[in-house]
Amino acid sequence: SFNLLKIIGTFVTEKDLGFVGFEKTLIQCTRNDYEPDICFFEKAISKDFKTDQALFPIPNFIVEILSPGTEKRDRGIKFDDYQNHGVKEYWIIDPQAQTVEQFLLNKEGAFELNVKSDSGDLKSIQIPHLVIPIPVIFDEKLAHDFVKKIYQA
Numbered sequence: 001s002f003n004l005l006k007i008i009g010t011f012v013t014e015k016d017l018g019f020v021g022f023e024k025t026l027i028q029c030t031r032n033d034y035e036p037d038i039c040f041f042e043k044a045i046s047k048d049f050k051t052d053q054a055l056f057p058i059p060n061f062i063v064e065i066l067s068p069g070t071e072k073r074d075r076g077i078k079f080d081d082y083q084n085h086g087v088k089e090y091w092i093i094d095p096q097a098q099t100v101e102q103f104l105l106n107k108e109g110a111f112e113l114n115v116k117s118d119s120g121d122l123k124s125i126q127i128p129h130l131v132i133p134i135p136v137i138f139d140e141k142l143a144h145d146f147v148k149k150i151y152q153a
Contacts, residue, residue, distance in 0.1 A: 001022075001037050001038065001063075001065045001093075002140075003136070003137055003138070003139070003140060003143035004038060004063060004065075004093065004132075004137050004143075005020070005022050005038055006143060006144075006147050007132060007136070007137075007143060007146055007147055007150070008020055008038060008040065008063075008127065008130070009022075010147050010150050010151070011127065011130050011150050012040060012127060014150055014151065014153075015128075015129070016043070017040075017042065017043060017127060017128065018040060018041050018042045018043040018044075018045070018046045018060075019040070019041045019043075019045075019046035019049060020038065020039070020040050020041075021036070021038070021039045021040075021041070021056065021059070022036075022037065022038050022039070023035055023036075023037060025039055025056055026054060026055050026056060027039065027055075027056050027057070027058060027059060028055055028056070028057070028058075029058070029081040029082075029084075029085050030081070030084075030085070031077075031081065032077065032081060033055070034078060034081070036059070036062045036063065036064060037063050037064050037065045038062070038063040039056075039059035039061060039062045039063070040059055040060055040061040040062075040126060040127055041056070041057070041059045041060060042060050042126070045057060045059075045060070058085045058086055058087060059087060060087070060088050060089065060126040061087070061088065061089040061090075061091075061124065061126040061127060062082055062087050062089070062090050062091070063090075063091040063092075063093060064078065064090075064091070064092055064093070065093045065095060066092060066093065066094045066095065066096075067095075074092060075092065079103075079111065082111075083103075083105065083109070083110060083111045084109075086105065086109070087105065088104065088105045088125065088126050089102065089103070089104055089105070089124065089125050089126040090102075090103040090111060091103075091122075093137065095138065097118065098118050098134075098135075098137075098138045099116060099117060099118045099134075100115065100116070100117060100118075100122055100134055100137065101113060101115070101116045102114045102115040102116075102122060104125055117134055118134060118135075119134055119135065120133070120134055121133050121134070122134055132146070133146070
């Protein structure tokens with residue numbers, strides 16, 4: 001999660017696209033509140049955030065990193081709640097298999113699997129121009145080099 005947080009956080013900050021929250025960013029859904037591993041709020045939403053804000057609206061984009069203790073919840077109740085509350089893009093990262101699943105909200109309000117892969121590039125729909133080579137997510141050195149490229153761009 002740290003590799004991906006560095007990449008997304010740096011990219012969003014450098015491009016002035018909005019706000020990236022992580023772990024303790026509490027979002028409110030109807031039946032539960034959640035602290036996604038990583039989430040992104042576009043500038044139109046995040047421009048009014050306060051430094052002492054404790055509860056956040058539904059983000060545009062969420063990433064959950066699977067672990068044996070969270071997989072059922074990330075693929076179950078969270079998946080349903082994120083979908084039902086209009087999260088436009090949801091990534092599920094499996095660090096063991098080193099795969100990424102990218103779900104996009106369709107016009108009917110349901111998540112559709114757009115990508116499931118352990119290779120190639122992953123293009124975010126909600127974070128404009130963000131394209132990450134999937135192996136970079138799982139390799140600290142590659143992630144570090146990728147972040148350096150963001151600063152140089």
